[in-house]
Amino acid sequence: MIRATGSLPVNVRFLIEGEEESGGEHIEAFVASGDPRLRADAAIICDTEMFAPELPTICVGLRGIIYGELHVQGAAQDLHSGVYGGAAPNPIMAIAEILTALKDRDGRIHIPGFLDRVTPPDAREVEAWSSLPFNEEDYREKEMKVPALTGEPGFSVFDRTWARPTCEVHGIRGGFTGEGAKTVIPARAVAKLSFRLVPDQRPDEAVAQIASAIADATPKGVTAEWKTLHAGAPSSVDPNNVYVEKAADAMTEIFGNKTVYIRSGGSIPIAGVFKDHLGIPSVMMGFGLPDDNLHSPNEKLFLPNFHRGIDAVVRYLQLLGSDAA
Amino acid sequence: MIRATGSLPVNVRFLIEGEEESGGEHIEAFVASGDPRLRADAAIICDTEMFAPELPTICVGLRGIIYGELHVQGAAQDLHSGVYGGAAPNPIMAIAEILTALKDRDGRIHIPGFLDRVTPPDAREVEAWSSLPFNEEDYREKEMKVPALTGEPGFSVFDRTWARPTCEVHGIRGGFTGEGAKTVIPARAVAKLSFRLVPDQRPDEAVAQIASAIADATPKGVTAEWKTLHAGAPSSVDPNNVYVEKAADAMTEIFGNKTVYIRSGGSIPIAGVFKDHLGIPSVMMGFGLPDDNLHSPNEKLFLPNFHRGIDAVVRYLQLLGSDAA
Numbered sequence: 001m002i003r004a005t006g007s008l009p010v011n012v013r014f015l016i017e018g019e020e021e022s023g024g025e026h027i028e029a030f031v032a033s034g035d036p037r038l039r040a041d042a043a044i045i046c047d048t049e050m051f052a053p054e055l056p057t058i059c060v061g062l063r064g065i066i067y068g069e070l071h072v073q074g075a076a077q078d079l080h081s082g083v084y085g086g087a088a089p090n091p092i093m094a095i096a097e098i099l100t101a102l103k104d105r106d107g108r109i110h111i112p113g114f115l116d117r118v119t120p121p122d123a124r125e126v127e128a129w130s131s132l133p134f135n136e137e138d139y140r141e142k143e144m145k146v147p148a149l150t151g152e153p154g155f156s157v158f159d160r161t162w163a164r165p166t167c168e169v170h171g172i173r174g175g176f177t178g179e180g181a182k183t184v185i186p187a188r189a190v191a192k193l194s195f196r197l198v199p200d201q202r203p204d205e206a207v208a209q210i211a212s213a214i215a216d217a218t219p220k221g222v223t224a225e226w227k228t229l230h231a232g233a234p235s236s237v238d239p240n241n242v243y244v245e246k247a248a249d250a251m252t253e254i255f256g257n258k259t260v261y262i263r264s265g266g267s268i269p270i271a272g273v274f275k276d277h278l279g280i281p282s283v284m285m286g287f288g289l290p291d292d293n294l295h296s297p298n299e300k301l302f303l304p305n306f307h308r309g310i311d312a313v314v315r316y317l318q319l320l321g322s323d324a325a
Numbered sequence: 326m327i328r329a330t331g332s333l334p335v336n337v338r339f340l341i342e343g344e345e346e347s348g349g350e351h352i353e354a355f356v357a358s359g360d361p362r363l364r365a366d367a368a369i370i371c372d373t374e375m376f377a378p379e380l381p382t383i384c385v386g387l388r389g390i391i392y393g394e395l396h397v398q399g400a401a402q403d404l405h406s407g408v409y410g411g412a413a414p415n416p417i418m419a420i421a422e423i424l425t426a427l428k429d430r431d432g433r434i435h436i437p438g439f440l441d442r443v444t445p446p447d448a449r450e451v452e453a454w455s456s457l458p459f460n461e462e463d464y465r466e467k468e469m470k471v472p473a474l475t476g477e478p479g480f481s482v483f484d485r486t487w488a489r490p491t492c493e494v495h496g497i498r499g500g501f502t503g504e505g506a507k508t509v510i511p512a513r514a515v516a517k518l519s520f521r522l523v524p525d526q527r528p529d530e531a532v533a534q535i536a537s538a539i540a541d542a543t544p545k546g547v548t549a550e551w552k553t554l555h556a557g558a559p560s561s562v563d564p565n566n567v568y569v570e571k572a573a574d575a576m577t578e579i580f581g582n583k584t585v586y587i588r589s590g591g592s593i594p595i596a597g598v599f600k601d602h603l604g605i606p607s608v609m610m611g612f613g614l615p616d617d618n619l620h621s622p623n624e625k626l627f628l629p630n631f632h633r634g635i636d637a638v639v640r641y642l643q644l645l646g647s648d649a650a
Contacts, residue, residue, distance in 0.1 A: 022505050049408070063407065067506040076470035078621040081493045082388065082591025083374070085521055086432075086485035087474045092494045096421035097430055105422055105544050107411075145401035149412045150546040160411035168406045169417045170509055175496030176517055180347050181392040181554050183519055184495055184620060192501055194508055196410055219430050221475040229506050266407025295509055296403040 001314055009321020013040060017270060020047075023067075023230030024269055031270075031277045042243035043274045044316070046309060048286025049294075051262050052133055053302075056251030056312070058244060059284035061162065061263030062271055064197035064234035066207055070095060070214060071225045073188045081183040089221025091189035092175055098224065099191070101217035102210075103167045107151040107160075111213040114165065117200045121163045121263075129158045132260060143290050162263035166196040196265060203231035232269025237281050243320070247283045250316035254308055285312060326639055334646020338365060342595060345372075348392075348555030349594055356595075356602045367568035368599045369641070371634060373611025374619075376587050377458050378627075381576030381637070383569060384609035386487065386588030387596055389522035389559035391532055395420060395539060396550045398513045406508040414546025416514035417500055423549065424516070426542035427535075428492045432476040432485075436538040439490065442525045446488045446588075453586060454483045468615050487588035491521040521590060528556035557594025562606050568645075572608045575641035579633050610637060 001008055015038070017027045031038060048059040074089040081088075103109050121129075136157060140149050151160040174189025176182035197206055211226040218224040237244060239261050248259035264284075271282035287309035293299045326333055340363070342352045356363060373384040397416040404413045428434050446454075461482060465474050476485040499514025501507035522531055536551040543549040562569060564586050573584035589609075596607035612634035618624045 021507075065407075065508075067508065074471055077618060077623070079469065080591065080619040080621065081491065081495070081519055082390075082521065082589065083619055084469060084486060085491040085493050085519075085590055086489055087476045087482050088469060089471055089473070089475045090493060092497060093424060093428070096424040096494070099418060099421040100425045103418070144404065144409060144413060146399055146414055146546055147548060148414070148546040150414045150544070151411045157412050161409060164411055166406065166410040168410050168415060168508075168510060169421070169500070170406070170507060171500030171502040171511070172417060172497045173502035175494070177496040177498035177515075181517070181519075182346075182495060182620070183390075183392065183493075185493060186496070190502075192506070194406055194410075194506075196407065219475070221471055221473040223472060264407065265410055266405065293402060294405040294408055295507070296405065298402070 001317065009317055012317070013037065020268070020270070024232075025230065027270060028273050031273050038278060040278065040280055042280050043271075043282045044247070044313070045268060045271060045282050045284050046286060046313070047268055048264050048266075048284045049288040049290065049292070050286060050305070051260055051290075053289055054255060055133070055257055056248070056255040056259040057286060058239070058248055058251065058259055058261055059264045059286055060239045060244065060261050061199070061236040062234060062268050062284075063162070063165070063265050064201065064203060064232045064269070064272070065267035066195040066197065066203055066210065066228060066231045068193060068226055068228040070098065070191040070193055071188065071227060072098075072190070072218075072222050074185070074222045075187050078187050079185040081185050084185060088185050089219070090185050091222055092172060092186060094219050094222045094224065095172055095189055095191045097219050098214055098217045099169055102213055106153055109165065109167050111167070111209050113209045114201075114206060114213075117202065117205075118165065119199050121159070128261060129156075132262065158263075161265040163198055165198050165201060166194070168194050168196075170194060196267065197234045199234050199236055201234060203233055207231060232267050233272040235272035235275060235282070237271075237284070241281050243281055243283050246319045247285050247316050250319055251285060251312050254312040254315055285309070285316070287312075326642065334642055337642070338362065345593070345595070349557075350555065352595060353598050356598050363603060365603065365605055367605050368596075368607045369572070369638070370593060370596065370607050370609050371611060371638070372593055373589050373591075373609045374613040374615065374617070375611060375630070376585055376615075378614055379580060380458070380582055381573070381580040381584040382611060383564070383573050383576070383584055383586055384589045384611055385564045385569065385586050386524070386561040387559060387593050387609075388487070388490070388590050389526065389528060389557045389594070389597065390592035391520040391522065391528055391535065391553060391556045393518060393551055393553040395423065395516040395518055396513065396552060397423075397515070397543075397547050399510070399547045400512050403512050404510040406510050409510060413510050414544070415510050416547055417497060417511060419544050419547045419549065420497055420514055420516045422544050423539055423542045424494055427538055431478055434490065434492050436492070436534050438534045439526075439531060439538075442527065442530075443490065444524050446484070454481075457585060457587065486590040488523055490523050490526060491519070493519050493521075495519060521592065522559045524559050524561055526559060528558055532556060557592050558597040560597035560600060560607070562596075562609070566606050568606055568608050571644045572610050572641050575644055576610060576637050579637040579640055610634075610641070612637075
């Protein structure tokens with residue numbers, strides 16, 4: 001824009017976050033520092049998805065997250081399952097017992113107090129979701145490619161992925177996982193777990209609830225310890241905010257379809273940090289697509305969306321500037 | 326003996342097994358082949374433990390084993406837990422659900438039919454066990470170094486480790502186990518499991534029971550497959566067999582204490598193979614010690630037992646030869 005017109009219609013500041021996937025603790029400290037370079041009316045974040053190809057989308061809600069490790073210790077050293085099997089505690093089995101106590105086979109979370117603050121989406125938002133172009137069978141078969149969807153009975157896919165918390169295991173370290181057979185009962189094992197949070201759950205309170213539920217679920221013969229690696233609060237943006245409305249207008253113009261509002265089940269903790277420390281909304285204009293294989297092998301970005309994303313942001317700045325003029 | 330006396334009092338053949346820890350399938354095929362070089366009256370195997378230091382011990386029962394992998398597949402590719410968490414099947418969680426269905430928190434195995442053929446040890450054997458020098462609290466604290474022993478209620482430690490079958494998980498591969506955080510829901514995961522078998526369980530039948538129980542316990546959204554890596558039957562030796570009696574006499578002489586008879590919770594499949602194909606007993610004179618850290622870091626062999634083991638085998642051959650003379 002500067003090269004084409006000699007100026008920008010509004011002031012633009014860049015804040016670059018290089019730690020987002022590993023907790024972002026330094027950017028939070030910087031935003032909290034009150035540095036005058038952080039003064040702004042709104043933030044724009046391009047890290048979300050379009051609901052469908054060609055369908056411009058603004059994200060107005062993000063789940064929070066607690067990510068951590070469950071460390072379980074049994075014997076002081078690895079034990080032979082022939083000699084001790086039948087009397088020895090098994091830390092991997094203990095993790096299985098703890099996991100199945102935290103979440104049942106139907107996907108219901110059983111952490112005392114954890115669901116108390118969960119606020120259901122309001123009727124208008126649910127109504128808007130129902131008009132999104134969504135075919136659950138296509139989503140299962142073509143996008144996720146799974147034999148069946150899972151999750152809490154009585155909740156829609158949008159509820160389960162956007163408006164309900166999760167309890168997920170990402171990996172278990174410990175014991176023997178190479179080729180062939182080894183009959184070791186490991187002395188210790190570590191599970192990586194995450195819990196997505198939704199409004200109005202509070203990370204600190206949820207961590208305490210999780211740690212307490214783990215303690216209650218720990219079988220005899222082992223000790224278990226929860227270590228939080230990072231945590232971020234859920235956040236939401238008022239879709240009637242002027243900065244969001246102008247962004248929706250810009251995207252509608254560039255993509256030629258009316259912009260829809262969705263939530264994301266993912267977590268972008270900086271949005272909550274901007275709201276808490278700077279009091280500004282985060283406008284989440286995203287250009288990803290559902291088949292981008294996010295965080296998975298063969299991750300991609302659809303290049304036309306890269307270019308249209310640039311156009312949409314340019315148009316957004318123009319609309320903001322013409323309004324201010 | 327040949328260097329000292331010019332001859333051996335009995336014929337000795339060596340059969341060397343280099344695959345014992347990975348299934349031993351070739352030695353079983355060789356033993357089954359009927360090769361005339363395999364002709365023998367008894368086998369001697371030195372791969373078991375002494376019950377306590379200075380206490381000569383002969384093992385008269387071994388558990389069998391089924392070792393294999395539980396392969397669980399969810400989506401076709403890894404999924405992001407933010408986007409799909411709440412609707413996506415999680416293969417590691419599915420493994421946890423299957424494991425806790427196969428064995429409960431108290432250590433009871435719930436595989437239909439699996440325990441039907443389990444024969445309790447006879448009263449004389451149980452009586453002999455009760456006179457072994459054993460302190461359960463020392464075993465827990467000094468040998469195993471665990472906060473508490475585990476296992477089926479109502480069964481002694483000897484029962485649980487020698488005369489009851491097990492269901493053990495040795496490791497789970499899949500997902501993310503490195504340093505830090507990664508919010509992946511893995512497409513697939515593999516658990517290494519073993520099941521120790523006791524008389525009169527049959528490996529083929531037990532494999533079918535395990536596979537069927539896994540199928541019943543598999544949650545929706547994933548497929549699960551059991552792959553047996555190796556299997557061996559439980560075996561027992563009559564302690565009144567002359568080859569066992571002479572071995573006990575030889576060990577009593579060399580160690581200066583009366584030889585005791587125990588079982589082992591481990592598996593030495595070749596003992597069952599000798600019995601089935603050659604019709605000969607396996608005399609298990611072992612020289613390991615309980616603190617040898619078998620199959621574990623810092624594994625050792627107490628060197629005086631190495632030398633006394635040689636002496637005991639020499640004395641055994643002499644006793645066998647003088648008897649034959």
